[in-house]
Amino acid sequence: MRILVSGAGMAGLAAGINLGATGNDVTIVERAGHLRVNGSPVDVRGDALGIARSMGILEQIHARRVTMTERAQFIDASGDVVAELPVSEISDSDQDIEIPREDLAHVLHEALTGTTSLIFAESIAELHDDGAGVEVTFTSGKRDRFDLVVGADGLHSLTRRLTFGPECDFLKHLGFYVALTELPSQQDSGRTSPFLSWPGHLIGIAHYNDTALGVLNFRSDWIEYDYRDLDAQKRILLDAFAGHEEWRVPEILDAVRSDPELYFDSVSQIHMPTWHKGRVVLVGDAAHCASNLSGRGASLAITGTWLLAQALLKHPENLKAAFDEYEHSQRPYVTRAQDSAGPGGDLLMPATQQALDERNERLRAMTRG
Ligand SMILES: Cc1cc2nc3c(=O)[nH]c(=O)nc-3n(C[C@H](O)[C@H](O)[C@H](O)COP(=O)(O)OP(=O)(O)OC[C@H]3O[C@@H](n4cnc5c(N)ncnc54)[C@H](O)[C@@H]3O)c2cc1C
Structure with missing residues (x-):
């Protein structure tokens, strides 16, 4: 044929x-x-x-x-680890x-x-x-x-x-947006992947091989825009993370601004x-x-x-x-x-501070236990 x-x-x-x-x-x-x-x-x-x-x-x-994934860590605004994501939360088989x-x-x-x-x-x-x-x-x-x-x-x-x-x-929108942007080559190409969260938001750096990838996720109802318009994608993303100067957020947002291949989409x-x-x-x-x-x-x-x-x-x-x-x-x-796919969003982006604290406590108990 x-x-x-x-x-x-x-x-x-x-x-x-x-x-x-x-x-x-x-x-x-x-x-x-x-x-x-x-x-x-x-x-x-x-x-x-x-x-x-x-x-x-x-x-x-x-x-x-x-x-x-085994080294994904949730951090606070100063970069200290508050909880780790056990591999069992991500993968159901070591194969x-x-x-x-x-x-x-x-x-x-x-x-x-x-x-x-x-x-x-x-x-x-x-x-x-x-x-x-x-x-x-x-x-x-x-x-x-x-x-x-x-x-x-x-x-x-x-x-x-x-x-x-x-x-x-x-299309069924799951209530989240995701973006990925490659960061300029790092002096600290660490072996861990730190993620900072606040209610409804997650921003971090995933390290693998020599790559440092900026990862941005946020909760939002469906946003109407031309999904192929890169400038519109950047505007939406920068608005969602505006006002946050802590940790390495400004550096990740700078990478977003200058990325010609930014990946941004609804989680649907x-x-x-x-x-x-x-x-x-x-x-x-x-x-x-x-x-x-x-x-x-x-x-x-x-x-x-x-x-x-x-x-x-x-x-x-x-x-x-x-x-x-x-x-x-x-x-x-x-x-x-x-x-x-259902529970993943709540794990990564709890909607409230209380849910976020409970998530971290639950993960700490899993790591201890
Ligand atoms: C740039 C990019 C980055 C991604 N990053 C991630 C990630 O980090 N994590 C994750 O879980 N999933 C990611 N995805 C989605 C993931 O690749 C898919 O969920 C999965 O691999 C299934 O792949 P797919 O080929 O069906 O869709 P996709 O990987 O989305 O591929 C679709 C392809 O079709 C092309 N295309 C679109 N419209 C047309 C058209 N009209 N004519 C011709 N070609 C067209 C696109 O350019 C693209 O190459 C990403 C997708 C893309 C496009």
Whole structure:
């Protein structure tokens, strides 16, 4: 089959590998001019590990693993540690692999074979599914026809909007925003990751390898803005943390101001009754974002694209049967991941000072005990 994949994030690249390996001719289009490699380390866990082995990438993932979560510490305004986050609060298995998002993107990218081509600075403008194929017009003006279109274009998926309807029909905002910004090279590339909190806010520095990543989280109702407008993102973020001069907050906010690749988004989930319509199917965050609080976005991208490719291999003449099988086998992973995201926000960003003090006391008791 000729397959178009929209988006070259974790899901798009994994789709390129898995659909290419099962005999398809795959084209990936990525809106950005390059692989978007920023972000904090992500987890590969559970059945995604076995699938990564089958994809031939487990060794490379292992080789680039990092351990950072065991040293996450909550600090006070002067930098003294008030509580530590035990690894059991983040990971449910010591088999889980934490890998910088950048490294996972490169591992996946390097695993693409000649059956898959990747085009940067290109995006779908329009698509028309006539039952026998999908006519696609690209933003560059080029046109092409595909047997199948796979939407792997993330939380704010264009493929989903064009095929299934507006984002607001499927998006559930969990009440938080998250931002990540790389800090200039540090004199103190520490082994711990300190986080300062005050009610509804968390700001800190995650250290891994030679990288120091500024992490900012805050509670907020849904904010209406153009999610692609970097200046608007920075304004919202700087407003949320305005008036705080303690610890290294000013330094992190300076990094936000000057970051051309700032990652900022709502902490949200996507809930859809079905991930396919005609010859269009969604994978990864586009279909079922579980939010960064689940720690399972990359794993879901790997399992989902593998299951989709296997289902298409099994039902080459019957797309509907293949899509139903893909959904049936991927859905339990998604439900588990989406359910697991619930308590994370309250742990990281208690809403009141009392809840914050109780959180710290609970963590201290766990560390002692
Ligand atoms: C820059 C960035 C940083 C991230 N950092 C973290 C993090 O630190 N922690 C975490 O848990 N999760 C993070 N995520 C989300 C995480 O990558 C996903 O939850 C998970 O890996 C599933 O990946 P995905 O490929 O479905 O979505 P994404 O990783 O969001 O990838 C979607 C891709 O599609 C591209 N795209 C979007 N629209 C179009 C379009 N119209 N046409 C073509 N391409 C398009 C995007 O540029 C992006 O490359 C980040 C995502 C991005 C984009």
